[in-house]
Amino acid sequence: MLDSFSFTYPLFLLLLPLFILSALLFKQEKESYYMPHFYQLLPHANKKHYVREILKWTMFTCMIFALSDPIITKKIKAVKSNAVDIVLALDTSDSMSTYGFNEKKYKQSRLNVVKEVVQNFINSRVKDRIGLVVFGTTAGIASPLSFDKEAQKNIVGNINVGVLGKSTALIDGIVSSIQLLKNSKSKSKIIILLSDGEDSASKIPLEFALKLAKKYNIKIYTITIDKSYSDMMKVIANKNGAKNFEVQNKEDLVKVYKSIDSLEKSELEYNTLSVHEHIYFYFLIISLSCAAALLPYVKNRGVL
Template sequence: MYSFEYPYIFLLLIPFFLCFKYCKAKEASFYFPHLFLIQKSVLKTTAFIEILKYLVVIFAITALASPIKIKDIQYIKNDGIDIVLALDTSESMSARGFNKFDLKQNRFDVVKQLVSDFMEKRVNDNIALVVFGNSSMIASTLSFDKEAQKEILSYLDIGVIGPKTALFDSLATSAKILKNSKAKSKVIILLSDGEDTASKIPLEVVLKLLKKYNIKVYTIGINSENRYVLDKIAKDSNAKYFNANTKEDLMEVYNQINELEKSKIEKNKIVLKEYLYFYPLFIATIILILLIYLKNKE
């Protein structure tokens, strides 16, 4: 199938044809910039030369309209879901001893390592990053670019937005990211090790948002005394609460979540096309050279 990328360019033919007919120059006409050789022609143009002028313009504008041959159209669909990873960066995440093989490693460093591994496994998923402390912040919007997200994750640290825990606000921020998602499955994976101490949005409002946009929230508590609230959030959103007391526990949690149901996401429509603009451009150039030759021969 043949088509043009910029068909509206053909509208330029209208002023060109009108000018050819009504714009009579008192001196030699300049049809193309820098082609000063045309100035030498002072004689009346022949019918053949008039036709050549029209052809140059027609083929040049055809080249500008970018003719293409559409070879194939492919719709890339992937089994996946839209996921927001909401991570606690409050001061309590600096506690050590979570990794029994490296007692100096704090909780957040373990989380970053496991989240990075989790993202690598979700090749076909759109993933976003949200962090929360005194407030919540979008670290990365939904993206398939896992390498870029892993780099962003590596720069995040404890206390990046304060020492407190705005857990409910982080859910509201995550819901804002997912509300316009076209995926059939929308998931938030919330990880925290403490109670909410800084949110401005009540839990009841957050739960309504999750229900309105049909978002599941898988909650993970690290040595958490906030189990009741985390469990309520998970159950009210038709998801599940997990508790992790060690790095191994957390690794197993992410492995379980990795078995989430899949949904179809249409990533892109790829049009395989062949560009043909150089053919009319070549013809226009040859005709132009012929036109200059004939004009100077007169």
């Protein structure tokens, strides 16, 4: 879409009225011979004269326009996404093999239910980078921050109970998650920590983990599957301006991830960029074409 038309050197346009004024004031004097009825003998002379004048003034005008450097300025709306960097920290301790979390599929383990819900959550965060951390007796990074949602869903699908031991190194899992986020340039950095038990194996104190999260401006949402172990999870969430969620079944878990999804939305910024297109070349081509068309007149008459 054409938004504006302008010239880089508009002062050159003053040459056009100067040429017109010169043509009016300083006409070439020619020798004249009176020959009655000679005009009738040359019916095309007047037509050729007009063609020559049109070519001449088109050449001058386009030449001056080319010197003035005409520009077309287009306004383009650019969209910048302020994505959220999210780390999903998942408990893989032995207690996650417990049945009954999904009332419709009683023999589906807690972890398998969590995997299914987390995969759907990953699908919903199209514009965001997501990282994965799992913890049992130790904590480990399953995936760095990435936009590759299909790869992350495959990783989640292959996580098994006890992959990192039977115990629960919950605080170590928080610190591993912070390691993924600490160098992030995103305005919004969050950890979604899911567990069904108290910490029983971490080597890092909770106070240190919370100070580290605060230092890097990271919010920690906590999801507690068993209410009896919710005290520590509440402390973790409240200290970082986030929220603790308690869930009893799959339906609760789905609602929690949807709630977090609505709380942590990616923002879109709209910026307008100005793109300048220099079009002097087109006027130059027209001017040179007119000059070439005038060559026969110059050869025959010696003047324009």
